[in-house]
Amino acid sequence: MVKVKASELRKKDQDQLKKQVEDLKTELSTLKVAKVAGGAPAKLAKIKVVRKSIATALTVIHEKKLTQVRLDSKGKKYQPLDVRGKRTRAIRRRLTKKQENKLVLRVLKRKQNFPQRRFAVAK
């Protein structure tokens, strides 16, 4: 048996993928029974392939759900936590760039009205 390819699975929709997972799982259960009842080595070797296929199918299902969630929550103020990006714990707790560069109104006005001047001396 050839392992199911993720690129092929991505073309399917959610219901088809769910069905695929169910079929693979039933196949797995029959293979496990064969293992107990002393099955052919071909069958026993197939167990690993089927297990990995189930894993890829579940990954694709999850991927698709997540892309949909990303689309839905794009541009929104509050996004689900796993959509926000993991980065690192410390980075998440840092001030945002906007927050860091924020100035008091007085200082802002001063900077706008009296910027740092640059002069050049003419030879």
Added chain:
Amino acid sequence: MAGKPKPDAKKTSKVLKKGLHQRKHKKWTTVRFRRPETKVLSRKPKYARTSVAGKTRLDKFSTFLQPLATEKALKIIETFNTLVFLVDPHADKKQIKKYAEQLYNIKVTKVNTLIRPDGKKKAFIKISPEYEGVDIANKIGII
């Protein structure tokens, strides 16, 4: 223009003495003080903590790990019309019954379970007499 009604003299004097809003003290009839029920708001989260719900841990495929085909197990199939399975240790009898009926198209009368010394759960699934244990075992592939 009709004259304004005269304010009640008694009332005004009471208000002047005790204030406009007089708090009525509730009589305590017990020795204990129990916290009064306050308003409890239900949650209205502004965002989901996890975007995609995780999959259920114990579905019909993951409850049954493998059937047992030992000598004792085969004897049990023949004599008692009962299948013997190794089952996920977190599965309970109700689940086992439901999923066995779904997966193997049988009718289960009762399920007995035990936890083996090696930590695995063994389930004895008694099938109703209209089904033959040996036939079912053949169909599943145990024998």
